Amino acid sequence: xxxxxxxxxxxxxxxxxxxxxxxxxxxxxxxxxxxxxxxxxxxxxxxxxxxxxxxxxxxxxxxxxxxxxxxxxxxxxxxxxxxxxxxxxxxxxxxxxxxxxxxxxxxxxxxxxxxxxxxxxxxxxx
Amino acid sequence: xxxxxxxxxxxxxxxxxxxxxxxxxxxxxxxxxxxxxxxxxxxxxxxxxxxxxxxxxxxxxxxxxxxxxxxxxxxxxxxxxxxxxxxxxxxxxxxxxxxxxxxxxxxxxxxxxxxxxxxxxxxxxxxxxxxxxxxxxxxxxxxxxxxxxxxxxxxxxxxxxxxxxxxxxxxxxxxxxxxxxxxxxxxxxxxxxxxxxxxxxxxxxxxxxxxxxxxxxxxxxxxxxxxxxxxxxxxxxxxxxxxxxxxxxxxxxxxxxxxxxxxxxxxxxxxxxxxxxxxxxx
Ligand code: SF4
Ligand code: SF4
Numbered sequence: 001x002x003x004x005x006x007x008x009x010x011x012x013x014x015x016x017x018x019x020x021x022x023x024x025x026x027x028x029x030x031x032x033x034x035x036x037x038x039x040x041x042x043x044x045x046x047x048x049x050x051x052x053x054x055x056x057x058x059x060x061x062x063x064x065x066x067x068x069x070x071x072x073x074x075x076x077x078x079x080x081x082x083x084x085x086x087x088x089x090x091x092x093x094x095x096x097x098x099x100x101x102x103x104x105x106x107x108x109x110x111x112x113x114x115x116x117x118x119x120x121x122x123x124x125x126x
Numbered sequence: 127x128x129x130x131x132x133x134x135x136x137x138x139x140x141x142x143x144x145x146x147x148x149x150x151x152x153x154x155x156x157x158x159x160x161x162x163x164x165x166x167x168x169x170x171x172x173x174x175x176x177x178x179x180x181x182x183x184x185x186x187x188x189x190x191x192x193x194x195x196x197x198x199x200x201x202x203x204x205x206x207x208x209x210x211x212x213x214x215x216x217x218x219x220x221x222x223x224x225x226x227x228x229x230x231x232x233x234x235x236x237x238x239x240x241x242x243x244x245x246x247x248x249x250x251x252x253x254x255x256x257x258x259x260x261x262x263x264x265x266x267x268x269x270x271x272x273x274x275x276x277x278x279x280x281x282x283x284x285x286x287x288x289x290x291x292x293x294x295x296x297x298x299x300x301x302x303x304x305x306x307x308x309x310x311x312x313x314x315x316x317x318x319x320x321x322x323x324x325x326x327x328x329x330x331x332x333x334x335x336x337x338x339x340x341x342x343x344x345x346x347x348x349x350x351x352x353x354x355x356x357x358x359x360x361x362x363x364x365x366x367x368x369x370x371x372x373x374x375x376x377x378x379x380x381x382x383x384x385x386x387x388x389x390x391x392x393x394x395x396x397x398x399x400x401x402x403x404x405x406x407x408x
Contacts, residue, residue, distance in 0.1 A: 012176065013175050013176055014174075014175070014176065015176040032277075032316070032317040032319065032320075032329075032333060033322075033329055035329070035332050036326065036328055036329050036332070062325065063322065063326060063329060065277070065317050065319060065320040065321070065322050065329075066171065066174065066277075066320070067277035067281075067317035067320065068277060068281035068282055068291075069277070069281070069292070069315075069316075069317065071281065071282060072281050072282065072283065072291040072292060073292075079174075079282075081174055082174045082175070082176075084174075085173075085174035085175050086174075086175060089175045098325060099324060099325055104324065111358075111362075112140075112323060112324070112358060113136045113140040113141060113354045113355055113358050114135045114136045114139060114140060114167070115134070115135070115136045115170045115204065115206050115321075115354060115355055116320075116321050116323055116324060116355050116358070117324070118135075118167060118169070118170040118171075119170040119171045119206065119320070119321040119355075120321035120322070120323075120324040120325060122169070122170065122171050122181070123171060123321065124321075124324075124325055
């Protein structure tokens with residue numbers, strides 16, 4: 001995938017224009033996953049602007065909880081949660097997810113609410 | 127005939143107490159719910175990729191079947207169900223391509239006419255907070271309550287129409303109507319870590335710690351929620367000492383306590399974290 005192709009794909013899948021981002025960092029400041037992300041949402045946006053494919057390989061896109069705090073705060077009106085989903089989607093369409101049923105402990109599965117299983121597998125598993 | 131009601135898959139199994147307390151409390155206030163005759167899981171998350179209509183089909187089917195009940199309303203209480211059903215309904219109503227595609231998938235002619243209601247809205251608009259205030263007496267007087275909305279109820283604001291995206295107030299108004307005291311809780315719309323409970327325990331543990339800290343700093347005696355996953359994460363990842371100081375309840379359980387409904391009908395027997403301070407005179 002060329003640089004231009006990657007940025008175009010993110011644009012198409014997310015329906016958002018990454019070039020509107022002015023790098024203010026409000027999205028990063030309120031992000032639920034910021035404590036354990038290797039790359040904050042603002043940095044994710046910057047790499048997309050550059051067409052840098054490393055952005056597809058970073059842990060942050062799998063740490064996102066789709067809480068929409070970034071989306072609510074972005075002064076440029078970008079729905080960043082959709083951008084994060086686009087990056088996951090490109091991976092998932094290639095068969096690259098992060099969650100596998102066989103990695104989950106049976107006792108834990110017996111405890112957690114069904115909605116957590118359905119949502120996690122929909123977001124994180126190919 | 128009651129108002130059509132979609133419990134959702136978690137409420138029939140792991141969050142039965144949310145289902146039980148919702149039905150019992152609303153019934154005590156003269157609002158009957160009628161569970162939809164047939165339903166499936168709503169899909170739990172709204173698809174954020176453009177044109178991912180497959181991810182909307184389950185919700186669209188539920189909405190289209192609910193419309194056939196002829197009431198024009200659909201009530202659901204789980205925050206995830208409410209979020210997804212409301213957004214899919216919004217898409218069907220306002221997005222021509224979504225409507226056309228979903229009609230083709232479903233072979234049904236539903237156009238988004240239903241009004242999706244959360245029980246908090248029913249309490250405000252059907253029962254009325256003033257009527258509720260008159261009904262409950264002083265049982266919860268002085269109890270300090272943290273209203274925890276989490277991430278699903280109020281965002282995105284235009285679609286959810288549930289108040290300001292990071293500062294909705296309907297739950298605080300509800301708590302006031304119960305005669306209790308809503309605290310100024312800065313964690314109210316923070317995310318608990320959600321489904322990352324399957325992928326990243328560390329993330330959830332960190333979020334839960336912050337939420338309890340915020341609740342404790344503003345003097346909360348109880349946290350209320352309408353989300354089974356928030357409840358699970360707070361109960362599972364909260365430090366034991368926090369949990370016993372600040373129990374987590376469904377808002378419908380607090381309502382049930384105020385209405386003096388027996389605690390076994392509210393799923394409060396065997397509660398993790400002790401709700402007894404709330405039951406002073408019970
Ligand atoms: S809040 Fe919006 S404009 Fe600011 S850095 Fe994030 S994406 Fe860019
Ligand atoms: S939606 Fe994802 S990226 Fe945005 S604030 Fe929440 S966790 Fe962070």
